[in-house]
Amino acid sequence: MVSAVFHSPLEPQAPAGASDASKSIAANAHPTSAAGPKASGPASPPPRSDARQRWSALWLAVLPPLCGVGLLLGLWAVVSATTGQSIPGPLQTWAQAVEIFSDPFYRNGPNDQGVGWNVLASLQRVAVGFGLAALVGIPAGFVIGRFAFLSRMCNPVISLLRPVSPLAWLPIGLLVFKGANPAAIWTIFICSIWPMVINTAVGVQRVPQDYMNVARVLNLSEWKIATTILFPAVLPYMLTGVRLAVGTAWLVIVAAEMLTGGVGIGFWVWDEWNNLNVTNILVAIFVIGGVGLLLEWALVRLATAFTFEEVQS
Secondary structure (H helix, E strand, C coil), X not given: CCCCCCCCCCCCCCCHHHHHHHHXXXXXXXXXXXXXXXXXXXXXXXXXXXXXXXXXXHHHHHHHHXXXXXXXXXXXXXXXHHCCCCCXXXXXXHHHHHHHHCCCCCECCCCCECHHHHHHHHHHHHHHHHHHHHHHHHHHHHHHHHCHHXXXXXXXXXXXXXXXXXXXXXXXXXXXXXXXXXXXXXXXXXXXXXXXXXXXXXXXXXXXXXXXXXXXXXXXXXXXXXXXXXXXXXXXXXHHHHHHHHHHHHHHHHXXXXXXXXXXXXXXXXXXXXXXXXXXXXHHHHHHHHHHXXXXXXXXXXXXXXXXXXXXX
């Protein structure tokens, strides 16, 4: 069979020898195209190993807190040195803390007890006052957020009473309850109820209107609306109010116990001040902060377990 190649009359014809020469020149100019695939460029650096990545993440997680603690200790040491040791330094406070916590549950009488008993007494008052505030505040927040008339009625009352100092409520408690312990519980109750009421009401008011329209179409009762629609949607707001309330309760109990006396971490601080034992006061400050941190951590874990949203500490 003979194959014919037709060329356009406008296309210039190249002689056969020139075509072969151009092919050889192209082959010499690009030896890789004829010999095989192109040579790869410089080798890319190998990816970091998993162990190195974990070590880097651990270092970034540990280094900033260590820097913060180191800065605090450095400032504390400088203040102690500039005040002529009237404020004990970190080493002296640490030695005193080791001595105190070597026997935190001793009893030498009603006014001489270990720091452990004082912390437990304060936690008991906080639990009672905070529990009563949750029993009243969370349902009240649901009702206030659900009904516009109640919301407009209660807003001025809440705005008026919420900024009142905790210590202003303590004399009212002493007058009504005729006792230091119930007066302290009353002070915790009245000061920790507002975050739960406000956050729960805001959560109810921010429920999408589509949910309520579906409930109206299905002719659901108020109990069904509260349990199947409102409660799951309001839970993140409610737990935020609980976190704020427990922090407020722990702050209030220290101030209340300073004035009411008895057994408690606040009374222990005031008693050490009367004895001019500043080192024990500094130890008590770290105890109060540590207990508050543990309470906050526990509530963050609780909120993370019961909500789909990430809760930041």
